[in-house]
Amino acid sequence: MKENKDIELDQSFRDSVATIDEKGHRRYIHPKKPKGRLYNARTYASIVYLIIFFSLPFIKIDGEPFFMLNVLDRKFIFFGQIFGPQDFFIFALGMITFMIFVILFTVIFGRVFCGWACPQTIFMEMVFRKIEYWIDGDAAQQRKLREMPWNGEKIRKRLTKIVVFYALSFLIANFFMAYLIGMDQVKLYIHEGITAHFGTFATLLVFSGIFFFVYYWFREQVCIVVCPYGRLQGVLLDKNSIVVAYDYVRGEPRTKPKKIADTEKAGDCIDCAACVRVCPTGIDIRNGTQLECVNCTACIDACDAIMDSVHKPRGLIRFASDKNIKEGAKTKITSREIAYSAVLALLLSVLAFLLATRDDVDVTVLRASGAVYQTLQDGRLGNVYNIKMANKVRKEKIVTLKLENIEGEIQVVGDTLKVEGEGYKTQPFIIKIKPEFIKQRKTPIEIGVYEGDKKIKTAKTTFMGPAR
Numbered sequence: 001m002k003e004n005k006d007i008e009l010d011q012s013f014r015d016s017v018a019t020i021d022e023k024g025h026r027r028y029i030h031p032k033k034p035k036g037r038l039y040n041a042r043t044y045a046s047i048v049y050l051i052i053f054f055s056l057p058f059i060k061i062d063g064e065p066f067f068m069l070n071v072l073d074r075k076f077i078f079f080g081q082i083f084g085p086q087d088f089f090i091f092a093l094g095m096i097t098f099m100i101f102v103i104l105f106t107v108i109f110g111r112v113f114c115g116w117a118c119p120q121t122i123f124m125e126m127v128f129r130k131i132e133y134w135i136d137g138d139a140a141q142q143r144k145l146r147e148m149p150w151n152g153e154k155i156r157k158r159l160t161k162i163v164v165f166y167a168l169s170f171l172i173a174n175f176f177m178a179y180l181i182g183m184d185q186v187k188l189y190i191h192e193g194i195t196a197h198f199g200t201f202a203t204l205l206v207f208s209g210i211f212f213f214v215y216y217w218f219r220e221q222v223c224i225v226v227c228p229y230g231r232l233q234g235v236l237l238d239k240n241s242i243v244v245a246y247d248y249v250r251g252e253p254r255t256k257p258k259k260i261a262d263t264e265k266a267g268d269c270i271d272c273a274a275c276v277r278v279c280p281t282g283i284d285i286r287n288g289t290q291l292e293c294v295n296c297t298a299c300i301d302a303c304d305a306i307m308d309s310v311h312k313p314r315g316l317i318r319f320a321s322d323k324n325i326k327e328g329a330k331t332k333i334t335s336r337e338i339a340y341s342a343v344l345a346l347l348l349s350v351l352a353f354l355l356a357t358r359d360d361v362d363v364t365v366l367r368a369s370g371a372v373y374q375t376l377q378d379g380r381l382g383n384v385y386n387i388k389m390a391n392k393v394r395k396e397k398i399v400t401l402k403l404e405n406i407e408g409e410i411q412v413v414g415d416t417l418k419v420e421g422e423g424y425k426t427q428p429f430i431i432k433i434k435p436e437f438i439k440q441r442k443t444p445i446e447i448g449v450y451e452g453d454k455k456i457k458t459a460k461t462t463f464m465g466p467a468r
């Protein structure tokens with residue numbers, strides 16, 4: 001007989017997706033309702049998550065939403081701080097940092113994000129699936145209902161499910177819109193009615209329809225065939241990644257209880273398939289780590305319950321790396337993890353610096369294009385410049401200018417340098433300098449831009465004068 005650790009499991013399951021049959025038809029999954037300590041923990045975690053999801057659009061800081069992703073107007077708000085197109089650099093760096101974090105997290109902890117924090121899984125497993133159990137019953141009743149001919153009970157249950165699922169999808173779509181345009185705007189649209197905002201309402205119906213389609217029918221296929229993060233698992237995971245794993249060393253050869261007496265060596269797995277019945281993606285985790293596994297841990301709870309019933313230690317399926325199981329080795333930090341951590345720490349430091357030194361007003365000073373110097377009536381030389389101001393907060397901002405490295409006067413054309421809340425403004429101004437201070441055709445000058453007494457920027461430009 002082979003040693004347990006050398007057991008080669010049948011890999012043919014990798015040739016097909018568990019939710020698609022040989023003819024290419026969808027195999028609809030009816031997972032058994034999970035129960036156990038991890039399922040309870042996941043329920044509590046999802047309650048916290050849902051409270052955050054549904055309350056975040058109502059939270060404001062200084063009149064600004066706490067969090068908003070207005071892609072259409074290119075306005076993004078994180079923690080009450082407005083980021084616009086001028087903050088593209090910070091935004092790009094933030095996205096790269098987030099990606100590195102996700103990669104590092106995945107390398108170490110596998111796909112645990114999917115099962116415990118991904119909105120798709122939270123809504124599917126912790127909201128819609130629970131409602132489905134409430135309306136249709138557990139897996140066996142769901143299968144029975146599916147196969148039964150259309151009768152009063154089936155029509156009533158299907159209609160109830162459609163109405164409840166659509167109402168929830170509509171609610172989620174409204175909050176989704178609040179994350180895009182802000183809750184104030186959503187409330188305004190609701191107040192002004194459908195006819196005044198028919199286009200927005202139609203978009204809302206489209207999104208509600210998409211959510212309904214996903215939660216009513218498409219379900220785990222999002223994780224299996226659509227989600228790009230799921231596709232990345234193959235390259236991110238290695239034998240040290242901690243994933244939901246079956247301890248094949250301990251479990252094999254799997255032996256049904258009634259055959260244990262006739263078997264020379266029986267593993268701890270009693271081949272009851274309880275872990276398969278609860279799996280929302282329809283896989284058998286005993287086949288090894290698979291693309292479809294979202295690390296929901298339902299199979300851990302199911303197997304622990306079985307192990308309790310046969311008086312064996314829990315943890316036949318558990319969070320472990322392949323190395324843990326194969327060699328009984330403890331989890332070690334690998335050089336890949338150290339490298340990712342170093343890059344992440346560096347990016348976080350740069351990001352923190354950029355955020356800490358970020359000003360409420362973004363200012364750019366440019367010499368008026370094509371303009372040459374003028375000799376003014378009082379004999380001084382004059383150059384025309386433009387100042388571009390982007391105000392990132394709701395309050396109106398006033399800035400003043402001061403020549404830093406040369407004596408001269410700055411005269412703003414028109415109004416003071418004032419930019420309204422969340423506004424953009426371009427305004428011309430003239431710099432006047434005595435000719436004796438201008439020794440070359442292009443003299444480098446520095447202009448201090450002040451908000452009150454605080455200098456927010458030193459703009460460097462040149463002052464054109466006669467060639468000497």
Ligand code: SF4
Pocket residue numbers: 246251254268269270271272273274275276286302303306316317
């Ligand atoms: S639940 Fe545990 S004992 Fe039952 S088949 Fe799965 S791994 Fe084996």
Ligand code: SF4
Pocket residue numbers: 244275278279280281282283284285292293294295296297298299300
């Ligand atoms: S194999 Fe286990 S952890 Fe993975 S999706 Fe299925 S039930 Fe969840």
